[in-house]
Structures are given as structure tokens and as C-alpha cells.
Amino acid sequence: MENHPLEYDxxxxxxxxLTTIILGIxxxxxxxxxxxxxxxxxxxxxxxxxxxxYTNFSRLRPLHTDAVVFGFTLSGIFATWYYIGQRVLKVSMxxxxxxxxxxxxxxxxxxxxxxxxxxxxxxxxxxxxxYAEFEWPIDxxxxxxxxxxxAGMFGLIGxxxxxxxxxxxxxxxxxxxxxxxxxxxxxMAIPTMFGVSDIGESGVGVWYHSVSMYAGTNDALVxxxxxxxxxxxxFTVPIVAMIYYFLPKESGQAIYSYKLSLLSFWAxxxxxxxxxxxxxxxxxxxxxxxxxxxxxxxxxxLPSWGSAINMLLTMKGEWQQVAASPLIKFMVLSSTFYMFSxxxxxxxxxxxxxxxxxxxxxxxxxxxxxTLGWVGFMIMAALYHMAPRLxxxxxxxxxxxxxxxxxxxxxxVLYFTSMWIAGITQGMMWRAHDEFGNLAYSFIDxxxxxxxxxxxxxxxxxxxxxxxxMFAYNIYKTMSARKVEESELQNATPMGx
Amino acid sequence: MFHxxxxxxxxxxxxxxxxxxxxxxxxxxxxxAQQSRPTIGTAPYSTLELAGRHVYIKNSCNACHSxxxxxxxxxxxxxxxxxxSGEYAYDRPFLWGSKRTGPDLMxxxxxxxxxxHENHMKDPASVVPGSIMPAYRWMYINNTDxxxxxxxxxxxxxxxxxxxxxxxxxxxxxxxxxxxxxxxxEANALALEEAKxxxxxxxxxxxxxxxxxxxxxxxxxxxxxxxxxx
Numbered sequence: 100m101e102n103h104p105l106e107y108d109x110x111x112x113x114x115x116x117l118t119t120i121i122l123g124i125x126x127x128x129x130x131x132x133x134x135x136x137x138x139x140x141x142x143x144x145x146x147x148x149x150x151x152x153y154t155n156f157s158r159l160r161p162l163h164t165d166a167v168v169f170g171f172t173l174s175g176i177f178a179t180w181y182y183i184g185q186r187v188l189k190v191s192m193x194x195x196x197x198x199x200x201x202x203x204x205x206x207x208x209x210x211x212x213x214x215x216x217x218x219x220x221x222x223x224x225x226x227x228x229x230y231a232e233f234e235w236p237i238d239x240x241x242x243x244x245x246x247x248x249x250a251g252m253f254g255l256i257g258x259x260x261x262x263x264x265x266x267x268x269x270x271x272x273x274x275x276x277x278x279x280x281x282x283x284x285x286x287m288a289i290p291t292m293f294g295v296s297d298i299g300e301s302g303v304g305v306w307y308h309s310v311s312m313y314a315g316t317n318d319a320l321v322x323x324x325x326x327x328x329x330x331x332x333x334f335t336v337p338i339v340a341m342i343y344y345f346l347p348k349e350s351g352q353a354i355y356s357y358k359l360s361l362l363s364f365w366a367x368x369x370x371x372x373x374x375x376x377x378x379x380x381x382x383x384x385x386x387x388x389x390x391x392x393x394x395x396x397x398x399x400x401l402p403s404w405g406s407a408i409n410m411l412l413t414m415k416g417e418w419q420q421v422a423a424s425p426l427i428k429f430m431v432l433s434s435t436f437y438m439f440s441x442x443x444x445x446x447x448x449x450x451x452x453x454x455x456x457x458x459x460x461x462x463x464x465x466x467x468x469x470t471l472g473w474v475g476f477m478i479m480a481a482l483y484h485m486a487p488r489l490x491x492x493x494x495x496x497x498x499x500x501x502x503x504x505x506x507x508x509x510x511x512v513l514y515f516t517s518m519w520i521a522g523i524t525q526g527m528m529w530r531a532h533d534e535f536g537n538l539a540y541s542f543i544d545x546x547x548x549x550x551x552x553x554x555x556x557x558x559x560x561x562x563x564x565x566x567x568x569m570f571a572y573n574i575y576k577t578m579s580a581r582k583v584e585e586s587e588l589q590n591a592t593p594m595g596x
Numbered sequence: 597m598f599h600x601x602x603x604x605x606x607x608x609x610x611x612x613x614x615x616x617x618x619x620x621x622x623x624x625x626x627x628x629a630q631q632s633r634p635t636i637g638t639a640p641y642s643t644l645e646l647a648g649r650h651v652y653i654k655n656s657c658n659a660c661h662s663x664x665x666x667x668x669x670x671x672x673x674x675x676x677x678x679x680x681s682g683e684y685a686y687d688r689p690f691l692w693g694s695k696r697t698g699p700d701l702m703x704x705x706x707x708x709x710x711x712x713h714e715n716h717m718k719d720p721a722s723v724v725p726g727s728i729m730p731a732y733r734w735m736y737i738n739n740t741d742x743x744x745x746x747x748x749x750x751x752x753x754x755x756x757x758x759x760x761x762x763x764x765x766x767x768x769x770x771x772x773x774x775x776x777x778x779x780x781x782e783a784n785a786l787a788l789e790e791a792k793x794x795x796x797x798x799x800x801x802x803x804x805x806x807x808x809x810x811x812x813x814x815x816x817x818x819x820x821x822x823x824x825x826x
Contacts, residue, residue, distance in 0.1 A: 136730075137697070137728060140721075140727075140728040140729070140730060143730035143731075144730075148733065151730070151731070151733065151734065152734040155655075155730050155732075156659075156660070156730055157655050157656040157657060157659050157660060157730070158655065158656060160656055160659040161656055161659070223654035223655060223656075224654075225653060225654065225656065226653075226689060227653040227656070227658055227689050227691060228689055229694060253605065253609075256605045257605075262603050263599075263602050263603055264602045264603070264605060264608065269602075269608070269612075272605070272608065272609055272612060273612050273616070276609060276612055276613050276616065277616055280613070280616065280617060280620075284620075289751055289755055291744065291747035291748045291750070291751045292747065293751060293754075294746075294747045294748070294749070294750025294751035294753075294754060295750060295754070296746075296750055296777070296778060296779050296780065296783075297778035297779060298778060298779045300779060300780055303743050303744070303746055303747040303750070303780055304741065304743040304744030304745070304746065304747035304748070305741065305743075305744050308744050308747065308748065310688050310748050310751050310752055311688040311689045313688070313689075314632045314684065314685055314686065314687060314688050314690075314756070315632045315681065315683075315684025315685050315686070315687045315688075315690050316627075316632060316681045316684055316690070317627060317628060317632055318684075318687070318688065318689050318690040319684075319690045319692055320623075320624060320627055321624060322689070322690070324620060324623070324624060361598055365615065368612055368615045368616050369615050369616075369618065369619075371616075372616055372617075372618070372619030372620060373619040373623065375623075376623070378694065381666040381667060381668070382664055382666070382679070382692065383664075383679050383680060383681035383683075383684065384627070384681075385627065388623055388627070391623065395619075454666070454668065457666075458662055458693075458694070458695055458696035459695075459696070460695075462694070462695070463695065529670055529671075529674075530668065530670035531670075532669075532670065532673075537673070538670065538673050538674055542674070542698075542699040543724050543725070543726050543727060546697070546698075546726065546727070546728060547726040
């Protein structure tokens with residue numbers, strides 16, 4: 100065999116990179132529209148009375164969450180897997196026709212799911228469960244896509260040359276297993292076409308409708324065991340996989356501590372699943388479950404900070420890189436937002452804090468400092484690192500990237516600070532009593548007071564979206580930027596002015 | 597051990613799966629052993645109410661409105677008695693929501709009327725000045741899908757023993773029977789009967805005419821559903 104470096108095949112990675120960017124734009128654009136609708140309700144009619152049903156806040160809201168979760172984030176996870184997987188396992192997808200076929204099938208079926216999901220959500224076909232809105236026909240498709248993803252992953256692992264699995268691969272495996280388990284159990288439902296009437300009619304009503312296997316409190320319990328851990332295995336685990344690969348690679352630094360990564364991984368796997376109960380504090384689920392949710396949320400700080408600190412210490416002695424490279428900036432800030440968000444979450448999970456925070460915008464703020472700051476920044480950083488290696492060209496513009504970094508950082512800060520204030524203000528007003536023991540405010544008082552914060556939040560979200568457009572443009576221009584040699588692609592990503 | 601696991605992907609995956617499934621086994625399974633039992637006074641949804649619940653879900657009302665009164669004085673003052681687990685026994689799916697952009701609706705049937713909803717859904721700010729809720733005018737035009745609601749009733753009666761056409765105990769010691777049709781035609785007739793009661797309190801002439809023609813606009817169904825929330 101000739102002695103030359105292994106050429107990896109990034110065909111599938113490129114496909115998913117495209118959907119990451121397109122669905123990112125779609126999801127974030129809808130998010131910005133929603134934010135402005137809350138500040139200026141007239142925008143619910145932005146396309147006129149005739150289309151009001153489809154431009155209305157409540158119809159768009161699941162589209163926003165699902166587009167960023169199942170569109171942007173999942174595409175980013177797949178794109179990075181089809182990049183990192185080959186490199187850390189030291190095997191090319193081109194070596195196996197079957198794996199290549201599975202990879203492409205994975206992409207095209209995924210697209211089918213996305214189209215079906217968008218159409219059905221616009222039509223108002225939803226199970227109502229957050230991040231699990233799809234009806235059973237789409238659910239089945241999702242499972243098929245997931246199984247193909249897993250088959251491709253384990254196939255690649257099966258023909259690997261590097262026998263030891265790198266840390267990132269642990270996290271990708273966990274992503275696959277975790278989502279599979281959660282999605283299956285949470286979406287258990289019986290299609291209503293199986294109902295038979297007294298005179299023998301069946302298949303009554305629309306064919307795609309189903310009814311949940313679980314009722315009331317049990318349904319809530321399963322949904323938030325899912326909802327919370329979909330965040331774990333969609334927004335945490337695979338993003339940690341990315342940073343464990345891209346930060347050392349980009350900075351040329353070895354991971355600070357192997358033992359810390361080991362501890363963080365297994366502790367995260369064990370602890371995360373218990374914490375779903377913190378979404379149900381003061382609800383009708385058993386008290387011991389609520390307490391478990393609180394306690395495990397607080398303990399969860401340990402593995403979360405373990406990973407984040409491991410990343411920050413990986414930069415030890417090399418902090419000048421943060422100043423020099425916008426790509427390192429993205430990853431270091433991403434890691435910092437991870438720490439921030441995983442401290443904020445446990446605070447909100449403490450029962451007395453949750454009494455104020457639950458149902459308010461503070462929760463929305465928390466979600467967004469995690470998703471915009473941690474998930475969004477890391478996926479964009481990953482794509483920035485990958486693009487020159489996929490296209491053998493330097494990043495089109497470093498200064499554009501730096502500008503994007505600051506615009507988006509300001510956007511995130513505006514977003515979460517305004518939502519903190521809004522949430523705590525509203526939470527306090529809901530519970531305020533006057534001197535006679537009557538409620539001090541009517542509900543609408545607690546809504547109108549939020550207007551300025553809703554405006555600030557909209558601006559924050561808009562800045563982030565503008566930054567995302569800059570990102571998309573930068574990646575697009577990279578495809579025709581200066582060509583680079585293989586040797587330039589060892590560590591720090593080459594960037595044009 | 598960990599070094600060994602890292603070289604053996606199969607056993608690694610098994611280990612991860614065991615570790616992540618542990619919490620679910622401990623936290624969720626025991627709760628399922630106790631089936632949700634309805635509290636006295638909790639009845640299954642009628643055909644029209646269930647269809648209205650579908651309209652509620654279709655429009656993601658749960659994105660902004662909770663249906664969960666927490667056991668705090670401020671909440672019981674505002675919304676009524678705090679929620680009990682058994683009150684949700686017939687809720688598939690549960691609709692607790694996770695955000696109160698608007699107020700809780702767990703017991704909205706206790707303090708809002710058909711007339712109020714009719715005005716409110718058409719132009720929220722006319723009833724609640726300052727409201728940021730959008731209008732839902734298409735609900736006055738679109739017709740309700742009664743057949744699907746009926747199919748769901750059949751399914752839950754069959755698979756989950758939801759007591760349709762059977763006496764359900766009420767708080768005052770009496771009992772009521774929630775009727776379910778024996779056929780699609782019967783179910784539609786039942787729903788229309790319910791709809792007539794609702795429209796009697798409405799003033800929108802187009803909606804009244806539609807019901808007189810035998811159609812049921814979505815607004816009628818969703819009001820029936822909201823009136824049932826007590």
C-alpha cells in the first residue's frame with residue numbers, strides 16, 4: 100500500500116453543513132418574528148388577515164423550536180459527526196460503499212422529515228408536546244432516520260483503524276442511544292383510526308391523528324423526562340463532543356485532563372436523566388420526584404463544569420490565541436456560556452426560586468443563553484473549522500468573523516439580561532399582595548409591564564440573526580476563497596483578511 | 597475498566613445505556629403502577645369538548661397558557677383551587693404548558709362565559725385592554741373536525757376504559773353520563789346538540805347560521821372546551 104495520508108470523504112458532511120445553515124436561518128428568523136410579535140402584536144397579521152392563521156404567534160412557535168432543535172442543531176450534529184467520526188477513527192467513508200450509501204440515505208430521508216414536519220406544523224398538526232410535536236407518521240420516519248444514523252455510526256466504528264475511541268465518539272454514541280430511548284418512550288401513542296364504533300365503523304376522522312399512551316400526570320412526567328433530556332442529548336452531549344474535538348485541534352493544545360473528561364462523561368450520563376422533575380415543581384407529580392429533580396439538577400453542576408473547565412484549562416498558557424483568533428473566541432465563549440447556563444439551570448431548579456421563575460420569561464432567557472451562547476456558538480465554530488478542510492480553501496474573512504462574534508455576543512447578552520428582568524418582574528408581580536391580602540396586580544398588568552424587555556429581547560435576537568447571516572455569507576464566500584495547501588491545515592484554521 | 601471499554605464499542609454502548617436508563621426505571625415506572633385515577637367530579641370530555649380540545653392543540657394555545665394551578669396563595673386567589681392529579685385523568689395529552697404569556701386556564705370555565713370568549717377570540721384587546729394575544733378569527737370560519745374527536749373517543753374508551761355512556765360520580769353524590777355516539781352520524785348529532793346550547797349565548801350571526809345549517813365552526817367547539825375547564 101502506498102504511504103500517503105488518508106483522504107477523508109466529506110460528501111455527507113457537506114450536505115448536512117448546508118442544512119445546518121439553511122435551517123439555522125429559518126429557525127432563527129422565525130424566532131425573531133415571534134419576539135417582535137410579543138412586543139408588537141400587530142405583527143401577527145404581517146401577511147394580512149387571510150394568512151393570519153399561518154403567521155400567528157401560536158402556530159409559529161413550535162416551528163421555531165423544532166426548526167432550531169431538529170433543523171439547525173441536529174444538522175450540525177450530523178455534519179460534525181460525518182467529519183469528526185472519520186478523522187478520529189482513522190477511516191474514510193469512501194472505503195465502504197455501504198456506509199456511503201447509508202450516509203446519503205440518512206441525509207435525504209432527514210430532508211423528507213424536515214419538509215413533512217414544516218408542512219404539518221403550519222397546518223396545526225401537532226401532538227402539543229414540546230419538541231415532540233410530530234404525529235405518528237413523522238415519528239416513525241424520525242426513528243428510521245435515527246436508526247440509519249446509528250447504523251452508519253457503528254458501521255464506521257466497526258471498520259476503524261484507531262482502536263481506542265476518542266472522547267468525542269463517546270459523546271456521539273451517547274447522543275444516539277439517549278435520543279433513541281427518549282424519543283421512543285415519549286411518543287408512544289395509539290392512532291385513532293383503530294377506534295371501532297358500535298356499528299363497526301373504523302378509520303374515522305383524519306388518519307394521522309393519535310392519542311397519547313399516557314394520561315395527565317404520567318404524561319407530564321414522561322414528557323419532561325423527555326423534554327429535559329432531549330436538551331441533554333441534543334444540546335449538551337453532542338456539543339461537548341464537538342468541543343472536545345475542535346478546541347484541541349484548532350488550538351494545537353492537548354486536552355487538559357483525561358481523567359476529568361472520564362469523570363465528566365460518566366457522571367453526566369448518570370445524573371442528567373434524573374433531573375427532568377425540575378420542570379414539574381409544585382405540580383401534581385409525586386413530591387419525592389420533584390425533590391429528586393431539584394437535587395440532581397444541583398449535582399449536575401459537577402459534570403457540566405468538569406467538561407467546561409477541562410476545555411478552558413486546555414487553553415492554559417495559550418490565552419493569547421483567544422485574542423488572536425476569532426474561532427478560538429467562539430469556542431472559549433461557548434464553553435463559558437456552558438458554565439453560565441449550567442449554573443443558572445440548577446439555581447432555577449431550586450424549589451423556592453422555581454416558584455418565581457416557572458412559567459416566566461426567565462426560563463426562556465435560560466434556554467437562550469444556553470442555545471445561542473453555547474450550542475449556536477459551538478456549531479458555528481465547528482463549521483468554521485471544517486469549511487477550509489472541506490473545501491481546501493481559507494476562511495474568506497477573519498475581520499467579518501470577528502465582527503460577527505461581537506455582534507452576536509451583544510445579541511445574546513441583550514437577550515438573556517432582558518429576559519431575566521422580565522421573568523423576575525413578572526414572577527414577583529404575580530405573587531404580590533396588597534395590604535389587605537388581595538392580589539396587587541391583574542394579569543394584564545404583568546403583561547404590559549414587559550413591553551420594554553420584549554423590545555430589547557427582539558433587538559438581541561435580531562443582532563444574533565444578523566450575525567448568523569454574516570456567518571452564512573462568510574462560509575459561502577469561503578467556497579471560492581484562496582486555495583490552501585494541506586500543510587496549512589494542521590491546526591489553526593487559515594483565514595483571509 | 598474504562599480503557600477496556602474505550603476499545604470495545606459494543607460493551608461501551610451497553611454500559612452507557614444501562615447508566616442512562618437507570619433514572620427512568622427508578623423515577624417513572626413506579627408512578628405507572630399507580631394508574632391515574634380520576635377525582636370525584638372529573639368526567640370524560642364530550643364529543644364537542646374533545647373536538648374543542650383539538651382546536652386548542654391545533655393552535656398551540658398551550659404555548660402561552662398553562663393549565664396547572666400551583667399550591668400558592670397568589671395562584672389560588674387568581675385561578676381557584678390548586679390542581680389535583682386526578683383532575684387530569686382524562687387528559688391525553690396533558691396540557692400544563694411551560695409558559696404563562698397569558699393567564700392559566702385550568703379553571704377558566706368558572707369565571708368566563710361563552711359571550712366573553714366570543715368577544716375575546718375575535719378581538720382580545722377589546723375585552724382586555726393591553727392584551728398582546730392575537731385574534732383567532734379563522735375559528736369563526738373553519739369547521740370543527742368532529743369525526744376525529746369521535747375516533748379519539750372510541751380509541752380511549754376501547755384502550756383505556758374511559759367511561760363513556762357509564763355513570764360518573766359527581767361531588768354532590770349524584771352521577772352523570774357522558775354520552776358517546778354509537779356511529780359517526782350519531783356522534784355528529786350529539787355534537788350538534790351541544791353546539792346549539794353554546795350558540796344560544798353567541799351573537800355572531802354567521803356562526804349561528806352555520807350551526808343552524810348543521811355545521812360547527814371551531815369557535816363553538818373551543819368555547820365548549822373552555823367552558824368545561826372547571
